[in-house]
Amino acid sequence: MNKRKRIMIILFLILVGIFIISMTTIFENRITNNKNIEEIDIYEPFKKTNNFKLSNRDRYIKYYENHDYLSYEDVVTYVNIGLDYGFYKYIKPADTKKGINVLVNKYLKLDENYIPNDLEKIDDYYFINGNKNARLLRRDAKIAFEKMSKDSIENKTPVYGQSAFRSYDKQEYLYAEALKKLGEEKADLETARSGHSEHQTGLTIDVSSTKSGNMLVFENTKSYKWMLDNSYKYGFILRYPKGKEFIHGFMFEAWHFRYVGVKVATDMHNNYSNLTYEEYFYKFLD
Ligand SMILES: [Zn+2]
Structure with missing residues (x-):
């Protein structure tokens, strides 16, 4: 070469x-x-969460600006619940098609004519003496409650129903009374406005440990402890836990239990005991 x-x-x-x-x-x-x-893409971190909603994307950004200590997941959940608007500020209809998992709260309202079509009367044996007009629950919840009450009585940690289903009109009356007595701020902490009470779902029951009714001191009883450890087995959850008032908007109510079915109640008890039903709902049931 x-x-x-x-x-x-x-x-x-x-x-x-x-x-x-x-x-x-x-x-x-x-x-x-x-x-x-x-x-x-400013939405990217929110999109990676499992409950991102395109229609809420700008609300996530805005909420995060003022709450940058929260995880993206929590921001998305809180905005989906409606925390960025506040209680009773942006009200949507509750979705009764969710059946026993329907969510009713200070953001989601039941129609004034809504009455579940399968209400049944709880047996007197499992109810306090008196309050005869509030003994109805939806069929599945009623069966589950009676079984739970029976087992609690046998265990000598009795749990009796004190107040179950309440109609829209009844709730309207109760809220008006509370408003007169307490003023708006306190009334809203203690009593739901009509259409916003879970009691209208027929899936909620306030409980006592005595036949004479003592729900306001239920927290101090062995029965309350038994409920915390066992109610999930029957499909009931403590609906307004302590420390989560900023989400559910009520004072802590040791006596107020909600039927959501055994599957959800067990999952919440075993795996998500720190979540309110609002949070659980928007993460997994929405
Ligand atoms: Zn209640």
Whole structure:
């Protein structure tokens, strides 16, 4: 091979080398550019949560600006619940198609004509003496409650029903009374406005440990402890736990239990005991 040919080959190899290096650089730049486009998607961290709703995306951003100590997951859940609007500020209809898992709260309202079509009367044996007009629960909840009450009585930690189903009108009356007596701020902590009471679902019951009715001191009884450890086995959850008032909007109510079915109640008890039903609902049932 003569010198000229060798130079030509070397030049050719150099050109090929330069070509490969340039192509690699261009390709890498393209990847970096794509990454930059993703990085400026401000919704990205919220999209990665399991309950992201496109229609709420700007509310997530706004809520996060004032609550940057929260995880993205919590921001998404809280906004889905409606915490960024506040209690009774942006009211939507409760979805009764969810059946025993319907969520009713200070953001979701039942129609004034809503009465469950399968209400049944709880047996007197499992109810306090008196309050005869509030002994109804939906069929599944009623069967579960009677079984729970029976077992609690046998265990000498009795749990009796004190107040179950209440109609829209009844709740309207109760709230009006509370309003007169306590003023709006306190009334709202203690009593739901009509349409916003879980008692209208026929899936909720206030309980006592005596036949004469003592729900307001239920927290101090062995029966309360028994309920915390056992109610989930029958499908009931403590609905307004301590420390979560900013979510459910009521004072802590040791006596107020909600039927959600054994599957959900057990999952909440075993795996998500720190969540309110609002949080659990928007994470897993919505
Ligand atoms: Zn109640």
